[in-house]
Amino acid sequence: MDAIGFTIVIPFKNEAEHLALLLSSLKQLEYPRHLWEVLLVNDNSTDTSEKIVLDFMTEHSTYNIHLLNSIRHTNSPKKDAIGLAITQAHHDWIVTTDGDCIIPSKWLEVLAMFITKYQPKMVVMPVAYSVNNTFLEKFQLLDFLSLMGSTIGGFGIGKPFMCNGANLAYAKEVFNEVEGYKGNTHISSGDDIFLMEKIQEKYPDGVRYLKSVKSIVATVPQPTLKKLLHQRKRWGAKASAYRNPITKLVAVIVLLMNMALPIYTGLVFLEQMSVKWLLLGFAVKMNLDFFMIYTTAGFFNQQQMLRSYYLAVFIYPFFITYTAFSSFFGTYTWKGNTFKK
Numbered sequence: 001m002d003a004i005g006f007t008i009v010i011p012f013k014n015e016a017e018h019l020a021l022l023l024s025s026l027k028q029l030e031y032p033r034h035l036w037e038v039l040l041v042n043d044n045s046t047d048t049s050e051k052i053v054l055d056f057m058t059e060h061s062t063y064n065i066h067l068l069n070s071i072r073h074t075n076s077p078k079k080d081a082i083g084l085a086i087t088q089a090h091h092d093w094i095v096t097t098d099g100d101c102i103i104p105s106k107w108l109e110v111l112a113m114f115i116t117k118y119q120p121k122m123v124v125m126p127v128a129y130s131v132n133n134t135f136l137e138k139f140q141l142l143d144f145l146s147l148m149g150s151t152i153g154g155f156g157i158g159k160p161f162m163c164n165g166a167n168l169a170y171a172k173e174v175f176n177e178v179e180g181y182k183g184n185t186h187i188s189s190g191d192d193i194f195l196m197e198k199i200q201e202k203y204p205d206g207v208r209y210l211k212s213v214k215s216i217v218a219t220v221p222q223p224t225l226k227k228l229l230h231q232r233k234r235w236g237a238k239a240s241a242y243r244n245p246i247t248k249l250v251a252v253i254v255l256l257m258n259m260a261l262p263i264y265t266g267l268v269f270l271e272q273m274s275v276k277w278l279l280l281g282f283a284v285k286m287n288l289d290f291f292m293i294y295t296t297a298g299f300f301n302q303q304q305m306l307r308s309y310y311l312a313v314f315i316y317p318f319f320i321t322y323t324a325f326s327s328f329f330g331t332y333t334w335k336g337n338t339f340k341k
Helices: 019-027 049-059 077-088 107-118 135-156 172-177 193-202 225-236 245-269 275-300 303-326
Strands: 006-012 036-042 065-069 093-096 122-124 127-129 168-171 207-209 217-219 331-334 337-340
Touching: 006 019, 006 077, 006 107, 019 049, 036 049, 036 077, 049 065, 065 077, 077 093, 077 172, 093 107, 093 172, 107 122, 122 193, 127 135, 135 207, 135 225, 135 245, 135 275, 135 303, 168 172, 172 193, 193 207, 225 303, 245 275, 245 303, 275 303
Parallel strands: 006 036, 006 093, 036 065, 122 207, 127 217
Antiparallel strands: 093 168, 122 168, 331 337
């Protein structure tokens, strides 16, 4: 079988703070250099991101790295950027990540072995937050662990319903076969899940999960509460457009479970419910969530962060309820762009 070639697609906007680490990690990739290329797509950055990339390209001219300038023509700048890159891709497999990520050295090597063994059409891979010591960052890490746990669990029962574009691979031929992002470019996010749903419809057994610590891509949480809320609004805005009924069902169940606790809290304050039922609700949810997060934290070697869990668990239902409902109304700002639902 011929060696597998990869085109790494990295859309970015105003990532000057993170690009140096990303580019440095790309240098460490342990895969034949003639079998991979990098297409960095600048989505109208206003900081020094472009200069950082150009300087790196000059200093490392032996690497097959190219800079493209995205042209926005839909309501989804990221989909526009990725779509442009794929038209320029020279290899058969597309691998996407983000400008604020760090790539593991065995990334492509392990991925190539997985593709050779299982012959998938799309490969979903793990993403982890790299955090410092603030509670806001730890809160996001715990939230993200629950998302990663749900992703792994979905694949475990043979019903995948989540993925993350920060660590995703798919055959270029299949991307073109399902017509890429056609049909969902009016939604700003969803470059990952909507594409996965399309590929699943065409190839029900074609999407696989690569669970390996050598494949974990590291990224960073949002630095402020305001940016976190806008990020979650952006994620939530795509929920109504999910095509997979399992994805919709899980989203509804998660929302209802989290909504119940703020409602119970209100009823307790209005003296319409005993506080013991509120505490029972928190206890049940706390134990269910902890089991999944604990298992996932073990895989990512982040068990030490569980010490923040017992504070985060009381905040989380209110956080989820607020971001879920606010994502359906009004506008949100992301990477300098303002979007409407």
